[in-house]
Amino acid sequence: MGEPLRAEAVLWALRLLLHLSFLFLLGFALFQYVTTEFIAPTPVHPRWARWVVVCGAAGLGLLYGVGSLVVRPETHRVRSLVWLAAVTALWASLAWAGSEFVWLAFPLYFLHLNLLRGVHSVIAVVVITVSVVVGQALHTGDLTVGMVLGPCLGAMFAVAIAIGYRALSRESRQRLELIDTLTRTRDELAASQRRTGVLDERERLAREIHDTLAQGLSSIVLLLRSAENALADDPDLAGTRITEARESAAANLEEARRFVRDLAPPSLAGGDLPEALRRLCERCARTDGVDCRFRQDGVATALPPGYEVALLRAAQASLANVVTHAHADTAVVTLGYLGGEVTLDVYDDGIGFVPEETRHRSDGTGYGLTSLRERITALGGRLEVESTPGEGTAVAIQLPLIREETS
Secondary structure, eight states: OHHHHHHHHHHHHHHHHHHHHHHHHHHHHHHHHHIIIIISSSOSSOHHHHHHHHHHHHHHHHHHHHHHHHOOTTTOHHHHHHHHHHHHHHHHHHHHHOGGGGGGHHHHHHHHHHHSOTHHHHHHHHHHHHHHHHHHHHHHSOOOHHHHHHHHHHHHHHHHHHHHHHHHHHHHHHHHHHHHHHHHHHHHHHHHHHHHHHHHHHHHHHHHIIIIIIHHHHHHHHHHHHHHHHTTTOHHHHHHHHHHHHHHHHHHHHHHHHHHTTOOOGGGTTSOHHHHHHHHHHHHHHHHOOEEEEEEESOOOOOOTTHHHHHHHHHHHHHHHIIIIIOOSEEEEEEEEOSSEEEEEEEEOSOOOOGGGGGGOSSSTTHHHHHHHHHHHHTTOEEEEEEOTTSOEEEEEEEEOOOOOOO
């Protein structure tokens, strides 16, 4: 941003130099006129005419000074042109009255080139140049090469400077517009990132609620229903089921507190995924009546961040589906460390289903697989579901292991 500001500073300095040069030349011309007409023994003009010229010069200085401060061409186009016409007309009158004012033509060149556009500015410069040459000839009664060459060179010099000024002004304006665009884009990107962060957090909470609290509440409902049915005939079993429901509620309460803080699940507090999966299978077998078994293939290795939580949540969601929908007798959870990847397979011998139909359910029961697929895909893994009605279901997850290369 510093370079456009420097360009603006240069443009401002050039405009200030133009205004100061005009006022300086006007003051110098007035001084020469007063010296010639009021002090010289044989003045050319009568006394009243001399005072008219002095007042005209003062009026020109006042008009130019006020206009340069008040008139802004970019916002007051018509007003700036009227001001330019008034300054030019008053200058022409002074130049006709005294040759000292002829040299104000040079700053006028820049004014016309700056305020007018295209061919109009060139015509104005040509007219002013011709006026200067003719005015000098009328005042001196002679026409020399210098009288013609000086104004022409000044006009060409003014045109060249004006072209450079416009190019600099255009480049500065374009850069300021670019900076403004980049600033707006940055603000929009920041707002978009904030919205994305909010949506991601909502998605995370939705996944966590589905994979933990919803499944836990479902388990509690089943346990309490079992306790209610056994209350009359087997009070001991009913008490056991109530105790298990209380333990499940406490575990889910701890889960809720942990994922709100975005920490690891309580079952992974020790950092041992195989042990957490084994306990999950034991709890499923104990509380849900499914013969759930855990198997491990390969030697356990350290997993990248997020893998253990994702795999544990996947196992929880899959077993919850087994208990709620599959009506299975047996489920097998297999964790595999296979060199370049870690795998998790959950198989059950339940009633099965058609995987494509879960994407079109309107009751929300298909959210678990969709959420699980998004969680695994976000980690660069793959999730496949194989199921046929009457032949059970297999959920297969593969996550790549990132290994550092050794030299």
